[in-house]
Amino acid sequence: MQKKISTSLVASLLLATTNLFSAQSLETITVTSATKSTQSIKDVTSNIEVITKEDIEERHFSGVSEALNSLAGVSVISNGGVGQTDSLFIRGVDSKRILILIDGIRYNEPAGLSGAPLAQLLIDDIEQIEVVKGAQSGIWGADASGGVVNIITSSAKKGFHGNASTEMGSFNTKKYSTTISNRTDLGYVKLNANRTDIRGFSAFEAKKNSVNYGKRWDELGYERDGYNNNTYSIQTGLNLTDNDEVNLSYKKINAKYAYDSATADDRTKSSDLNHFIKSANYIHTAEKYNIKLNAQQSKFDRTQDTFNAKSLVNEFGIQSTINYMDNSNLVLGVNKQNFEYKNNALKYQTEGLFVSNTNTFFEKLVFSEALRYDNNTDYDEKVTGKLGAKYNFTEDLSMGTNYGTAYNAPTLSNLSYTSTLKPENTKSFDINTEYKNFKVTYFENIIKDMINYSFTPAFHYINEDGESTLKGYELAYKKDILEDTFINLNYTQLSAKNANKEDLARRAKRELGFGIDYYGISKLHFNVNGQYVGDRYDAANKTGAETGNYAVWNSVVNYDINKTYKAYFKVDNLFDRYYQTIDGYATAERSAYLGLKASF
Numbered sequence: 001m002q003k004k005i006s007t008s009l010v011a012s013l014l015l016a017t018t019n020l021f022s023a024q025s026l027e028t029i030t031v032t033s034a035t036k037s038t039q040s041i042k043d044v045t046s047n048i049e050v051i052t053k054e055d056i057e058e059r060h061f062s063g064v065s066e067a068l069n070s071l072a073g074v075s076v077i078s079n080g081g082v083g084q085t086d087s088l089f090i091r092g093v094d095s096k097r098i099l100i101l102i103d104g105i106r107y108n109e110p111a112g113l114s115g116a117p118l119a120q121l122l123i124d125d126i127e128q129i130e131v132v133k134g135a136q137s138g139i140w141g142a143d144a145s146g147g148v149v150n151i152i153t154s155s156a157k158k159g160f161h162g163n164a165s166t167e168m169g170s171f172n173t174k175k176y177s178t179t180i181s182n183r184t185d186l187g188y189v190k191l192n193a194n195r196t197d198i199r200g201f202s203a204f205e206a207k208k209n210s211v212n213y214g215k216r217w218d219e220l221g222y223e224r225d226g227y228n229n230n231t232y233s234i235q236t237g238l239n240l241t242d243n244d245e246v247n248l249s250y251k252k253i254n255a256k257y258a259y260d261s262a263t264a265d266d267r268t269k270s271s272d273l274n275h276f277i278k279s280a281n282y283i284h285t286a287e288k289y290n291i292k293l294n295a296q297q298s299k300f301d302r303t304q305d306t307f308n309a310k311s312l313v314n315e316f317g318i319q320s321t322i323n324y325m326d327n328s329n330l331v332l333g334v335n336k337q338n339f340e341y342k343n344n345a346l347k348y349q350t351e352g353l354f355v356s357n358t359n360t361f362f363e364k365l366v367f368s369e370a371l372r373y374d375n376n377t378d379y380d381e382k383v384t385g386k387l388g389a390k391y392n393f394t395e396d397l398s399m400g401t402n403y404g405t406a407y408n409a410p411t412l413s414n415l416s417y418t419s420t421l422k423p424e425n426t427k428s429f430d431i432n433t434e435y436k437n438f439k440v441t442y443f444e445n446i447i448k449d450m451i452n453y454s455f456t457p458a459f460h461y462i463n464e465d466g467e468s469t470l471k472g473y474e475l476a477y478k479k480d481i482l483e484d485t486f487i488n489l490n491y492t493q494l495s496a497k498n499a500n501k502e503d504l505a506r507r508a509k510r511e512l513g514f515g516i517d518y519y520g521i522s523k524l525h526f527n528v529n530g531q532y533v534g535d536r537y538d539a540a541n542k543t544g545a546e547t548g549n550y551a552v553w554n555s556v557v558n559y560d561i562n563k564t565y566k567a568y569f570k571v572d573n574l575f576d577r578y579y580q581t582i583d584g585y586a587t588a589e590r591s592a593y594l595g596l597k598a599s600f
Contacts, residue, residue: 141384162178217586227257294317
């Protein structure tokens with residue numbers, strides 16, 4: 001049974017993985033996002049969840065957003081179908097306050113108002129996704145007050161390898177992906193190409209107060225809002241010596257989609273996005289330490305209807321990880337970040353200095369500390385930090401806690417409306433206990449001077465007075481209930497209120513995730529999964545449309561044809577539930593997809 005579970009880590013998608021004694025197969029997982037150094041996940045105090053390559057290959061998510069939505073305490077809402085604007089929440093903290101990274105490179109758009117353009121990230125060519133919950137500015141600096149999502153692409157393995165996959169299905173969906181790589185003692189090269197074409201459905205549907213609410217787009221005569229995404233990447237590296245290497249990477253994302261306003265179907269609006277992610281680094285590795293020098297850039301060119309925004313982030317840094325004593329490491333680093341909004345010549349820069357330390361005592365007690373100093377040209381200096389501890393009482397019982405401080409800087413787009421904005425400040429705390437297959441976590445985030453918009457006297461941004469409080473708890477349970485059957489459940493209870501004790505918009509009070517996997521038939525894997533969303537309102541203070549109180553079920557069947565070929569059949573929204581995550585924006589009806597992958 002253990003072998004079957006280890007080949008399908010989808011069973012732990014919905015669960016936190018901070019204590020791995022009950023699932024020894026997970027001890028091989030390493031993470032980098034919690035301390036900026038590579039560590040076994042069992043040695044990390046942070047509340048972190050990992051979506052592995054195996055999870056992705058067996059659940060066949062439509063994109064990164066859908067994968068994240070399967071995790072406890074994580075929620076995604078959307079302005080329509082695949083490719084439309086997605087909003088991510090981690091424990092109620094929204095996208096603007098969550099740092100998204102691609103291989104450690106910032107993907108938050110300086111000229112945007114909603115954080116990273118998450119909906120444009122395809123799911124292919126990903127090795128794992130790390131989600132660190134809570135304030136993380138002590139490690140990563142600005143814009144990590146709600147957490148960090150690091151999307152790590154696959155690396156080239158020894159020898160020549162390749163794969164190709166295709167998927168076809170509802171809404172005239174066509175997906176193609178291929179990867180070729182070669183690694184030798186001298187170095188490596190990896191090429192990846194992905195194309196997605198979806199005719200889609202109308203992003204707009206009748207609002208809840210409309211007599212047409214509940215009717216699908218085709219019944220109302222609305223047009224399709226199609227989506228096209230072409231993503232290409234190349235990674236290459238050269239081993240200069242046994243201890244020195246140079247790595248280069250380049251990724252281009254070109255996405256086009258039609259979209260609708262919040263009030264009506266529109267046959268003219270469209271978006272054209274071009275994103276460029278580049279990096280170069282040099283790494284020297286010795287027995288007890290390594291040194292890394294890096295230069296990286298994320299560049300955004302976004303055209304929506306007649307509006308165009310060009311922005312970029314340039315980052316330069318040097319970092320060293322030092323292993324001292326047994327099971328102890330120290331990370332020291334400095335970096336400089338330049339943010340530019342080219343259309344209106346707005347820019348600022350940040351210089352940062354950080355240190356993090358981890359110690360393990362008696363193979364049971366783990367302590368971690370982090371401290372960071374940031375000096376920004378547009379606002380006051382910031383000092384943030386992070387403390388964590390975890391104690392493994394027995395192989396079955398553990399307890400952990402984390403406390404962190406963070407800040408969220410105004411984006412250059414925010415400043416283009418209101419130049420006097422100042423950063424908001426966050427404190428976060430969590431404590432968790434895990435016994436065998438059951439885990440409970442309490443969390444709390446307090447945001448001071450929250451940045452929000454106002455229409456009085458005209459549209460602008462403000463720092464709200466007082467503190468907003470987002471708190472709650474997560475429950476998770478996983479168990480192999482029969483020889484070939486694995487069940488997983490998670491539940492999140494959330495209270496998210498502003499300084500006036502009013503409920504924040506678009507946060508669900510309760511969410512339940514569930515799934516069951518069956519492996520009893522040779523070469524076949526059956527999965528049924530779903531989510532229940534409780535009370536959720538489209539506007540603050542329980543106003544606007546009620547967009548919660550629904551359950552959606554999905555299913556996947558995987559078949560290993562032979563060592564080369566794998567096939568799958570997936571049905572989303574199995575019972576054809578009608579619901580909206582944002583009032584007036586459509587979600588997919590029951591849809592089916594068939595896929596095939598060849599690997600060599």
